[in-house]
Amino acid sequence: MNAGQRQWFFGCSLAAFVGLLLWGVLGLPPLGHYRGPYGDAINQAVVAQRHATDAIAAVNFDYRGVDTIVEEFILFASVAGCTLLLRQQRDEEAGMARTRALEGRMGQTSAAVTALGLTLAVPVALLGWYVVTHGQLTPGGGFQGGTIMASGAVFLYLAGEYVTLRRLNPPPLLEVLEALGAGGYILIGFAGMATGAAFLQNVLPLGRVGQVNSAGTIWVISMSVGMEVAAAFVLLATEFMEQALDLRQRRRI
Amino acid sequence: MLHSLAPLPFALPLMMAALLMGLSRFVPRWLTDAIALVTGALVTVVCVILLMGSANQPIVYWFGGWTPHQGVALGVAFVVGPLGAGLASLAALLVTAALLFSVKYFEAVGAVYHVLMLSFLGAMCGFSLTGDLFDLFVFFELMSAVAFALTAYRTEEKGPLQGALNFAIINTVGAYLVLCGIALVYARTGALNFAQIGRALSAGPSDGLVTMAFVLIACGFLIKAAIVPFHFWLADAHAMAPTPVCVLFSGVMVELGVYGVARVYWTMFAGTFGPHMVAIRGILIGFGAATAILGAIFCVSEEHIKRLLAFSTISHVGVLITGLGLLTPLGLAGAAVYVLGHGLVKASLFLGAGILLNQFQTASETELFGRGRHLVVLGGMFLVGGLALAGLPPFGTALGKGMIEAAASKAGDAWLSAVIIVASALTGGAVLRVAGRVFLGLGQPEGQPDQAGADDEAEQPESARQLRTPMVMLLPALVLLAGALASGLVPNIAMRTEQAAGAFINQRGYSQVVLNGAARLASNGPLIPTGPDLSEVAGGLGSTTAAVLVGLLAIYRRQLPAAVCRAASRHLEPPLQRLRGLQSGDVRDYAAWLTFGVATMGLAFAFAVH
Amino acid sequence: MSLLPWFVVVWLFAVGLYGIVTSRDLIHQVICLTVIQSSTYVLLLAIGYRRGAAAPVFATLPSSSSAVDPVVQALALTDIVVEATVLALLLALTVQAGKRFGTIDPQQLHALRG
Numbered sequence: 001m002n003a004g005q006r007q008w009f010f011g012c013s014l015a016a017f018v019g020l021l022l023w024g025v026l027g028l029p030p031l032g033h034y035r036g037p038y039g040d041a042i043n044q045a046v047v048a049q050r051h052a053t054d055a056i057a058a059v060n061f062d063y064r065g066v067d068t069i070v071e072e073f074i075l076f077a078s079v080a081g082c083t084l085l086l087r088q089q090r091d092e093e094a095g096m097a098r099t100r101a102l103e104g105r106m107g108q109t110s111a112a113v114t115a116l117g118l119t120l121a122v123p124v125a126l127l128g129w130y131v132v133t134h135g136q137l138t139p140g141g142g143f144q145g146g147t148i149m150a151s152g153a154v155f156l157y158l159a160g161e162y163v164t165l166r167r168l169n170p171p172p173l174l175e176v177l178e179a180l181g182a183g184g185y186i187l188i189g190f191a192g193m194a195t196g197a198a199f200l201q202n203v204l205p206l207g208r209v210g211q212v213n214s215a216g217t218i219w220v221i222s223m224s225v226g227m228e229v230a231a232a233f234v235l236l237a238t239e240f241m242e243q244a245l246d247l248r249q250r251r252r253i
Numbered sequence: 254m255l256h257s258l259a260p261l262p263f264a265l266p267l268m269m270a271a272l273l274m275g276l277s278r279f280v281p282r283w284l285t286d287a288i289a290l291v292t293g294a295l296v297t298v299v300c301v302i303l304l305m306g307s308a309n310q311p312i313v314y315w316f317g318g319w320t321p322h323q324g325v326a327l328g329v330a331f332v333v334g335p336l337g338a339g340l341a342s343l344a345a346l347l348v349t350a351a352l353l354f355s356v357k358y359f360e361a362v363g364a365v366y367h368v369l370m371l372s373f374l375g376a377m378c379g380f381s382l383t384g385d386l387f388d389l390f391v392f393f394e395l396m397s398a399v400a401f402a403l404t405a406y407r408t409e410e411k412g413p414l415q416g417a418l419n420f421a422i423i424n425t426v427g428a429y430l431v432l433c434g435i436a437l438v439y440a441r442t443g444a445l446n447f448a449q450i451g452r453a454l455s456a457g458p459s460d461g462l463v464t465m466a467f468v469l470i471a472c473g474f475l476i477k478a479a480i481v482p483f484h485f486w487l488a489d490a491h492a493m494a495p496t497p498v499c500v501l502f503s504g505v506m507v508e509l510g511v512y513g514v515a516r517v518y519w520t521m522f523a524g525t526f527g528p529h530m531v532a533i534r535g536i537l538i539g540f541g542a543a544t545a546i547l548g549a550i551f552c553v554s555e556e557h558i559k560r561l562l563a564f565s566t567i568s569h570v571g572v573l574i575t576g577l578g579l580l581t582p583l584g585l586a587g588a589a590v591y592v593l594g595h596g597l598v599k600a601s602l603f604l605g606a607g608i609l610l611n612q613f614q615t616a617s618e619t620e621l622f623g624r625g626r627h628l629v630v631l632g633g634m635f636l637v638g639g640l641a642l643a644g645l646p647p648f649g650t651a652l653g654k655g656m657i658e659a660a661a662s663k664a665g666d667a668w669l670s671a672v673i674i675v676a677s678a679l680t681g682g683a684v685l686r687v688a689g690r691v692f693l694g695l696g697q698p699e700g701q702p703d704q705a706g707a708d709d710e711a712e713q714p715e716s717a718r719q720l721r722t723p724m725v726m727l728l729p730a731l732v733l734l735a736g737a738l739a740s741g742l743v744p745n746i747a748m749r750t751e752q753a754a755g756a757f758i759n760q761r762g763y764s765q766v767v768l769n770g771a772a773r774l775a776s777n778g779p780l781i782p783t784g785p786d787l788s789e790v791a792g793g794l795g796s797t798t799a800a801v802l803v804g805l806l807a808i809y810r811r812q813l814p815a816a817v818c819r820a821a822s823r824h825l826e827p828p829l830q831r832l833r834g835l836q837s838g839d840v841r842d843y844a845a846w847l848t849f850g851v852a853t854m855g856l857a858f859a860f861a862v863h
Numbered sequence: 864m865s866l867l868p869w870f871v872v873v874w875l876f877a878v879g880l881y882g883i884v885t886s887r888d889l890i891h892q893v894i895c896l897t898v899i900q901s902s903t904y905v906l907l908l909a910i911g912y913r914r915g916a917a918a919p920v921f922a923t924l925p926s927s928s929s930a931v932d933p934v935v936q937a938l939a940l941t942d943i944v945v946e947a948t949v950l951a952l953l954l955a956l957t958v959q960a961g962k963r964f965g966t967i968d969p970q971q972l973h974a975l976r977g
Contacts, residue, residue, distance in 0.1 A: 001835070001842050010845040010884045014877060016852035020859065021433075021873045024465025025906075028440050030865035032914030036443020037325050039911060039932030043919055045327075046933075047926045055919035055933035056940070064937060066316045066329045070379065070391040071941045073267050074398050077372045078948035080274065081402025084365045085955040137922060143944055172278055179275030186268040189260070192317075199260040201318040210922065229944075236951055243958050387938060394945050401952055405959075411974040414960045419975070421953050422883065425896055425946075432903045432942065433876070439935070440910040489975050838975030840892070844883045 051206040052136040052215035060141060061221045065200040069185055072225055076182045079232045083171075086239040109160035117159025125152030132226030136215040142222040146229025153234045157241055166238065174235040181228025188217055188224065255306040259314035259331045261299045262341050262378035263392075266292055270371040277364035286356050289367040293349030296374060300345050303382075304338035308749070311756070311766050313384070321768050326446035332384030332767055335753035336589055340512055343593060344377040344505045346736075347600050350729035351497035354604055357723040358497060358611060366406070373399045373501065380509055384767060386435055386521075387445045389513065393431065393477070397424050400506065404494040416493030419840045423486045423847060424476060430851065431473030437466035438521070447520040448764035455524025455760070464862050467522045468855045471514050475854075478510025480574060481544040482850040484567050485836055485843040488551075491563035496607030499559060503566040504600040508592045511573045515585065519758045530580055532861035534664070536854070537578025542672045544571030547832075549679035553807065554829055558606045558616045558687060562599065565642065565680035569595050572673050576657040579664050586754040587656030590746065594649020597737035598641045602684065604730035605634050608722050609691070618687055623694035630727065632692030634734055639688055641737055643681025643800030644674075646793040649740030654796070655789030656747060674796045681796070682803025689808045696808035868909035875902035889957045889967040893950060900946045904939050911935030 001009065029035065042063060043055055052058040060068050128149030135141030156165040192201040200217075207214030269292040273285060306312060312333040315321075319328025352370060359366065376395035383389050401424075405417035439445060441462055442453035454463060472483070479487040487507070491499050518526075526533055548568030555561040569591070576588030608631055610616045613624055625632055641648040646655075654673060661669035689695040740746070756762070765771035810818070835842070875898055882895030911932030917924055919933035961967045964974075 001837065001845070006842060006845050006884065010848060010881075013845065013848040013852045014880060016856060017848050017880075018873055018877050020465060020468070020852065020855035021876065022870075023461040023859070024437060024469070025462070025869040025873060026866070027460050027462025027465075028437070028869055028910065031868050031909055032865060032912055034911050034913045034932050036439070036932065038327075038439075038443050038445070039919075039930075039934045041322070041325050041327060042933055043921075043930045044926060047921050053920060053922040055921070055930070056936045059933050059937040060940060062317055063319060063328050064387070064934075067388055067391050067941055069264075069267070070376070070388070070395050071944050073270075073372060073375070074391070074395045074945050075948045076271065076274070077369060077395065077399045077402065078952045080365050080368050080372075081398070081405075081952050082955040084363075084369075084402060085405060085408050085952075085959055139918070139920060143940060175277065176275050179271045183268055183271030183275065186264050186271070189264060190268075193257060193260075198314070198316060198318040199264065200316050239955075240958075247962075387941075391941065391945065394949070398945075398949050398952060401949070401956075405956055408959050409963075411960075411963045411972075414956055414963060415972050415974045418889070418953070418956050418960060418972075421949070421956065422892060422896065425949060425953075426880070426883070426899065429876075429896075429899050429903055433872075433906060436903065436906045436910055436935075439938075445934075492975070838972065839969055841884045841886065841969055844880065848880060848884075 047209060050202060050215050050218065051209045052218055053209060054136055054138055054140070056139065057135040057141040057222065058215070058218060061135075061218045061225075062202055065189070065221070068221075068225070069189065069200075072182055072185055072228060075229065075232050076178060079178065079236055082236055082239055086243055109158075114159045114161075117155045118161070121152045121155040121159070124155060125149050128152065128230065129226070132222055133212060133219070135222040136218045137210065137212070142225025143229055145222075146226040147233060149226065149230040150233030150237065154237055157237070162241060162245070169234050169238065171235060171238070174231045177231035178228050178235065181224050181226075181231060184224040185221055185228075188221055192217075255302070256312060256314060258299050258303055259312055259333055259382065260316070262296050262303070262345070262382060263375045265299075266296055266371040266375035266378070270368045270375070273364045273371070274368050277368075280364075285364050285367050286352070289352050289371060290349060292371060293345060293352055293374065296378065297342060297345035297349055300338055300342035300378065303333050304335055304342055307333045307338055308335050308753070311763070313767055321446075321449075324449065324452075324768050326444060326449050326768065329388050330384040330446060330767060331382045332447070332763070333382050334757060335749075336757050337381040337512075337516075339589065339593065340505070340509065341378040341381040343596050344381070344501075345374060347501055347504045347596065347733075348374040350600060350604070350733055351500045353729045354500075354607065354726050355497045357725050358607060359495075369399050369403050373403070377505060377509060381512065384447050385445055386438065386447060386450065386517075389516070390428075390431055390435060393474075393513070394428055396506065396509070397428060397477070400502065403498045404490050406495050406498065407493075413493040415838065416489040419838070419843060420486045420490040422840050423483070423843050426844065426847060427473040427476030427483075430469045430476075434466045434469030434473065437462050437469070441466070446767070447516070448767035451521045451524060451760050452764050452768075454521055457525065459525040459529070459862050463522070463525055464858050465855065467517070467526070468851070468858050470517050472851045472854055474510045474513035474517070476510070476847065478507050478514070478570050478574070479567050480540055480570065481547050481567070482846040484544065484548070485846060487567055488560050488563045488836060489838065491566075492557065492560045496559070496603055496610060499563075500600045500603045503562065503603060504596040507566060507570055508573065508596060511570060511577060511588070511592075515577050515757070520760060520763055523758065523760050526862065529862050533858070534578055534580050536857045536861060537580075538575050538666060538669060540854070541571045541574030541578050542669065544568065544574060545672055545676040546571070549676040550829070550832070552680050553683045553803070554833065555683070556618045558609065558618055559603070561618075561683055561687065562602055562606065565683065566599060568676045568680050569599075569642075572654070572657065572676060575669055575673065576653075576660070579657070579660045579666070581660050581664060582751050582754040582758060583663065584657055584660035585757060586747065586750040587653050587660055589653070589750050589754065590649055590656060590740070591653025593740045594641070594651075594653055594737050597733045597740065598638050598648070598650060601634065601730040601733040601737070602638045604726070604733070605631055605638070608726055608730070611726070612722065618690060619698075621691045622698045623691070625692040626694055628692065628722070630731070631722070632688060634730060635684060635688035635692060638734060639681050639684030639800065639804070640797055641734070642677065642684055644677045644793045644796040646790050647738070647741040649737050651793035652741045652747060652789070655786065655792055658792055659786065659789065670792065674792065674799065677796045678799035678803050681800030682807060685800060685804030686807040689804060697811050868905055872902045872906045872909075875899065875905065887968050887970065889960065889969060890954070892969065893953045893957060896953070897946075897950060900942075903942060907935045907939045907942070
């Protein structure tokens, strides 16, 4: 199909599609009138049943924990796929030498950016860890905190310290951490079965409401997920950074 | 004990995938292969045990111990029934066979391949066994993400990258359609559990929201199932993905799309769509028949073996949709048996194509003309495979086909049998043509190989050449083909599958078992085991004969009288060229067709339900 | 006013699809997928909203107080992670395609035809 035919064909189809979607969507209750039983049942029971005050984290890691395992493995598999697609050098030594050479060509980063990046990297990572460990108490959890932790690594890159970043976070270490995080979640699930309960049943002591060490497995799972997500995103980011440096070198910018 | 096996088919492969990722730098290749193979075999065994254990009563497993409270499901459940467990067993068997094949097929491959294959297995098993709508979606997404990565495995070439991009963009839009549908269903019913949603929807009207929710979810899954007009991505992905991966795509991944539609319809929407069954049947059968015929036409006009097999998959999925679309237990059972038979045959044919690719570094029928004369076993396999696809009794494909045709006659749609026979004859004939030309050297060598599928570069080899085909590559192909034969011979398989299908469509019974802990699904009474139906056998033999004729016609078409040749090229060539031109490789065309397809399906359902 | 989110959902989906079909840049196409993705977030979160209710975090609130639906928020969270990673995969494909083809214009990707 040439562009003109495609536009017409698509235009008509899109008009019908939009009409149908509107017809479907207008059957929804107006905004603000949530009625369903599921959310209310959980809201009323979550503190009593699981000593967790953040209902969303409880839903993610306890009530619907299976969905979260699969979600974590989607992250895991996608990062494995990206590694497959982007990894240029099998040999790490040659890779490091090349990276050093590339960095020399990157040009000078402004001193202000470098200073800001270096000072913020560690506090941001700590903030991420705080969010991970308090997931069962306040909004947060493994995924959100893990992403924030990974941002700490990005700050190092922005500060122009890519070589340091690579040395601190070598891909083999990241892959192992990722595997531990992902596999750990499933092991926690099996651990429940070992005590005769169901897969992913919350079998650890629930502790006191409001304490960091509460809500049983929710806290442990949150940390496992946080580790996996952080490792995965740092790995992803470094792969893309490598590509950026490589492309920049090719174009001699 | 049986009960606690339910989480294994999805948890075990995923855990092993994580393990392999962590150990990837420290273990040698043979150990990675061994771990992957053992995991695959274990999962196959577990799935078969679940299949046999759930034959009379579904196994309901609530994760996290969250059993339903007063009819409200708080957690996620796996509801294992024979059809779902059967599909999971097929998936596990094919993954194990593909991994075995890959041992020698890929000279040097990192552990990432095994990690992705095991994750794929976990996703497929989870998809087949789950009883929760959002859980279905996440398993669907895991399956898709891994499939995108595996398609682009040979990153050094252009073709796989473009194929993977087309695949990924189209299927991701499909996933968003499913998600919108799920959100609409959740808004109406406030639940994510199949049984609970079914109860809530049956109590209410089938208005715009319910209709569009079904259309969105069904279209999302039908994109994965590669129904016309959502089918364009399949040929691109199959042509470019490594052969063991194509085995899984054709053998079980697209069939899971059909399963998704069946599961969603029967557990949730059947109650509310009950009064409109006749119209809905018409829509589904229409799409199925169109897919079957168009797929068969494209299949016959292809000369690249992998693309040929891909188009034949599209045609056979069309037959599956007609079986499902008849909305009766017999039709659904026929589709289930057909999935089993077709999956095994198609997998063995793809493995055979992989062996050809490995030996001769090409999969073009024209380039391979007559070069396979010394590969007796492989040639025999292609011949038998082609006959099986055409519907030779007693293969599983013939049995399934026969059951679908019987269901069609019972429902008053006897024209469907003609469509299925034509589609089977064309696709079987195409494979027989390949067998005849490549392995027997029949007919005349053609001139230039068709430029379809490759532009400037010749086909790059997928693997280093082996001098003699290793047993570990040939054995899985032979075993799978034998399995296809065996699947049609299992005693009373037709009756048992029909019973399982009857339980599958029993929405009220399903929700009783899941939410109220009822002991067993009320069955429809004992079915009488019947021997092979004479008309089914006749139909199978008829389509096989037709396929042989088609194959011979295709091989010897140059020897036909000149007048016939001229008339054929004048009348058949132009429309065929136009149709083939639609497969442009440009994802923007595919997306336009996707919108068209969803709009058409939506309008059809809107008229059907109102 | 209370129907606005639903119109926004349909608009975003349509605009994203339109972007994909008329695009001349692979990265633009991938970002259009993000736009469609956003429509699903709006749909999910708007469905769970309850006027005048608090967030479902009971650190300082009693359990029985009115709160919005936590389930759709958990679903949206899962959705974000899933789609972000698939998009990363797509962008990796785009980077490699750019290097092999020398262009990221979908019109000029010609490795598959017929």
